[in-house]
Amino acid sequence: MxxxxxxxxxxxxxxxxxxxxxxAPGIWTNMEDHYFAEEEGRExxxxxxxxxxxxxxxxxxxxxxxxLGDWRPDSIPGLSxxxxxxxxxxxxxxxxxxxxxxxxxxxxFAGNPDGSEAWTFQRGLSVFDQGGxxxxxxxxxxxxxTLRMRNVTWARxxxxxxxxxxxxxxxxxxxAESYSWTSPDAALIGINLRWVQASCAPVGDx
Numbered sequence: 001m002x003x004x005x006x007x008x009x010x011x012x013x014x015x016x017x018x019x020x021x022x023x024a025p026g027i028w029t030n031m032e033d034h035y036f037a038e039e040e041g042r043e044x045x046x047x048x049x050x051x052x053x054x055x056x057x058x059x060x061x062x063x064x065x066x067x068l069g070d071w072r073p074d075s076i077p078g079l080s081x082x083x084x085x086x087x088x089x090x091x092x093x094x095x096x097x098x099x100x101x102x103x104x105x106x107x108x109f110a111g112n113p114d115g116s117e118a119w120t121f122q123r124g125l126s127v128f129d130q131g132g133x134x135x136x137x138x139x140x141x142x143x144x145x146t147l148r149m150r151n152v153t154w155a156r157x158x159x160x161x162x163x164x165x166x167x168x169x170x171x172x173x174x175x176a177e178s179y180s181w182t183s184p185d186a187a188l189i190g191i192n193l194r195w196v197q198a199s200c201a202p203v204g205d206x
Contacts (some may be wrong), residue, residue: 028049100149101125165179
């Protein structure tokens with residue numbers, strides 16, 4: 001029984017057959033290709049997001065980083081190399097996301113007994129910079145909010161520089177209440193709308 005258990009564990013940890021020709025471990029999405037396709041006159045591919053493990057196994061995840069299925073050992077359908085270091089699904093470019101950790105504080109509907117403002121506070125919230133999101137519930141004491149992050153590279157022909165952008169949503173999941181931006185290599189990005197505040201920093205090395 002012990003030998004069988006060890007064999008099963010080894011099979012789970014061993015690199016998959018497809019691992020030798022897979023993107024580096026992490027989360028990969030086609031966020032920027034998806035977002036600017038129509039502006040560039042291209043057919044818009046569906047938004048996709050994959051988490052790839054150290055052993056080459058993969059699974060789909062949503063914008064909140066939640067798995068949409070089990071780990072799989074086979075190749076990702078439609079995956080191919082785009083250039084020396086790039087990858088694509090069909091013709092839609094995939095980009096490797098950077099992980100960030102954030103804190104978010106939301107002003108409560110009711111203040112403190114002394115008349116000062118009362119705030120919620122949550123820290124250690126994980127997000128990624130290729131369309132990742134964090135939902136924070138106000139638990140009835142404050143508004144619900146969703147933070148969204150993108151590492152924006154603009155449509156072809158744009159003179160805008162690449163930007164790390166932080167969006168804050170309240171009632172509309174697509175249209176943000178406001179947003180802030182900084183250089184993609186910044187060590188910190190924050191936003192303060194007076195009723196909600198947040199700050200995010202990259203985690204580890206890529």
